[in-house]
Structure formats: structure tokens, C-alpha cells
Amino acid sequence: MLLIRCPWCGNREETEFRYGGQAHVHHPQDTSTLDDQAWAEYLFIRDNPCGELAERWVHTAGCRRWFNAIRDTATNRMRAELPSARKPVTR
Numbered sequence: 001m002l003l004i005r006c007p008w009c010g011n012r013e014e015t016e017f018r019y020g021g022q023a024h025v026h027h028p029q030d031t032s033t034l035d036d037q038a039w040a041e042y043l044f045i046r047d048n049p050c051g052e053l054a055e056r057w058v059h060t061a062g063c064r065r066w067f068n069a070i071r072d073t074a075t076n077r078m079r080a081e082l083p084s085a086r087k088p089v090t091r
């Protein structure tokens with residue numbers, strides 16, 4: 001069982017959380033100028049490293065707050081959990 005540390009509640013089992021995808025995917029500024037390729041990249045294309053990835057998580061069975069974390073996709077080791085409203089977590 002993977003333990004995930006919620007910034008507000010501390011360590012909890014992974015079943016209390018829901019994955020929210022890659023962190024820091026920025027919405028395009030002027031969407032009226034995007035072509036289909038640019039929309040597809042914004043909506044569907046994400047990093048897929050074998051290593052650390054900045055991710056969004058929500059503590060659904062606890063405080064229901066979102067936060068960002070760095071997870072190593074090879075080992076599932078998580079570090080640098082931060083409230084998502086604070087400074088971005090970088091790889």
C-alpha cells in the first residue's frame with residue numbers, strides 16, 4: 001500500500017486520494033487562435049517520464065483539498081507535497 005502525505009492531514013493510504021494528472025499544464029492564453037494540433041497537444045499530450053513527474057492529487061476521503069507532488073514513476077516514491085495554491089513544484 002502506497003502512503004501519500006497530504007500537506008494538511010499527513011500520511012494516508014493511497015485509496016483516500018484521486019490522481020488529477022500532470023501539474024502545471026497551462027491553459028492557452030488566446031484559445032480563438034489555436035488550431036486542431038495545438039488543442040490536441042493541450043488536451044491530450046502529457047509528459048511520460050521514467051522518473052520524476054509533477055502531479056496533482058486530491059485527498060478525496062479526507063480534507064478534499066488539492067495539492068501538487070513530485071512522484072517518481074519508476075518507484076512511486078513521492079516528495080515535495082505542496083498545496084496547489086502555493087509556488088509550483090518543479091522537477
Ligand SMILES: [Zn+2]
Pocket residue numbers: 006007008009010059062063064065
Ligand atoms: Zn488531507
